[in-house]
Amino acid sequence: MNLETPAETTPLALIQGEPLKELPQDLYIPPDALEVFLDTFEGPLDILLYLIKKQNMDILNIPIAEITRQYIKYVELMKEIKLELAAEYLVMAAMLAEIKSRMLLPRSTENLDDDEDPRAELIRRLQEYERFKTAAEDMEQLPRMGRDTFIAQIDHSECQSQVSYPDVSLAEILQAMQEVMKRADMFTHHHVQKEQLSVRERMGLVLEKVNQHNFIDFHTLFSLEEGRAGVVVTFLAILELVKISLIEIVQAEPYRNIHVKAVSQ
Amino acid sequence: MKLSDQKLKNIVEASLMAADSPLSVEQLLNLFEEDNRPSRFAIKSSVEQLQTEYENKGIEIIQVASGFRMQVKAELSAWVSNLWEEKPGKYSRALMETLAIIIYRQPVTRGEIEDVRGVTVSSAIIKTLIEREWIRVLGHRDVPGKPAMFGTTRQFLDYFNLKSLDQLPTLAAIKDFDCV
């Protein structure tokens, strides 16, 4: 019950119309790993460096015809397995072809010094890339936080972050009030009364003492230690609060205790 | 190879310091390979030794529900907490004006402040002033929506070294005041 495997007759890929039955000889990798392998190249310079290293070529004296042939083989392979092929790979292929053709031209006899080797620019770029590639590899060896070094950081939840507030001077507040009044004057005929701030302050204190649910004794709002002036201020504050209906005063019958209560909500 | 007591103690110390949360004896035991794992007793005794060593230092090892934790000693928090001190910015003009209106018009609702200023008063401003403990809610006005009425606090007076609001100039005086 043997089944014929058609694998042997299926070409790996078609390159320039020719079926490719075998992988290039310098690819010593199983075919299923090919994609991963090609994917790990970081660009055309990276492939070239790989080819140079692999065959122990001298970077300063690259056999351009040979390297071009191998490079193009890789690029075709990448195309075949539909690897996303950046334009840079094709640009490099063109550049290699150009260098190859220029190498074939006879060198001019005059101006020998100026006549640069067509490979010079490529070699410079390869070396330039290689030094950073090496630097990046070296950096892998540096101790890193979280991988090689662990920071000692102990609990500090008890140390509340300090909230510090901006400083404000009284003059700034007065100036702000002056601004408010100036503007208010412009829009309305705001009547600025001469009023005693102590009454306003006391209004707040009285309001705080009374609440909506319980009546409190009128006389408990006064403190005799404050003297006559204090009693007057409190009394004015209570009258003012009654006037703007924030509190109400209740007396059940004449001569009975007077009670104060916040206006019910 | 058995770990020396010193090395065991150092591993426990370093782990407690590096960990993001308290470590139980089990968690500490699990740091070691099975064939090299110290006893529970050895771990506990390392922790105890460390606690003694840190007695006169700036940090301490305490035991909480989920294990041992290293923390800054409470007596140093006054200094250490300065690490996270936020630099104060300046208060906005809107805040200063709101404060001024509350001082002079208390008890006053947000709506009334807006009437005077002619613009909306943001909740953030009211929140800042309440957090700073310069204003407080005195009660609620008996109108639809029951808006809160704000007034100044004792802390406000203390900050500005005032005995009472009376010591502030009157509105009439401010009006004629030649401000800087």
Place this chain on the structure above:
Amino acid sequence: MKLSDQKLKNIVEASLMAADSPLSVEQLLNLFEEDNRPSRFAIKSSVEQLQTEYENKGIEIIQVASGFRMQVKAELSAWVSNLWEEKPGKYSRALMETLAIIIYRQPVTRGEIEDVRGVTVSSAIIKTLIEREWIRVLGHRDVPGKPAMFGTTRQFLDYFNLKSLDQLPTLAAIKDFDCV
């Protein structure tokens, strides 16, 4: 009241342990109120004393670009790293090469990085490097398009345990083609 040397040392110790990032001498000085501030010399000498005290312990105080930092001694990493089940991810070669070019060529534009690498540098790589706070924009080159110029940060140095860029190996020399 002057702080005792012991207390000063304890504050420095606790702060170094509690801080989220390395602390400079300036930052340590700023933990103290002005009228109670120790000298720079006193701070430095506290750090040195602590370094001595920690010699036989599991952690050490090292100096990186932005200041002093407490960390687990390298010899204990094998155990302490077991605290975290997940090992930190690896960075791609593309990212590391881009970073290397920025380190050695700063200030450098994306176009210049691409020239060296021979391929496009993805925006994702630049974004990751900026988010990690390893690189930042130093300015813009005065050419069409005004491309951003990138350089490394202090945080980059801190991450790789470096005090300054000088500590990195020098780049390999380029062999001169004419010398063959």
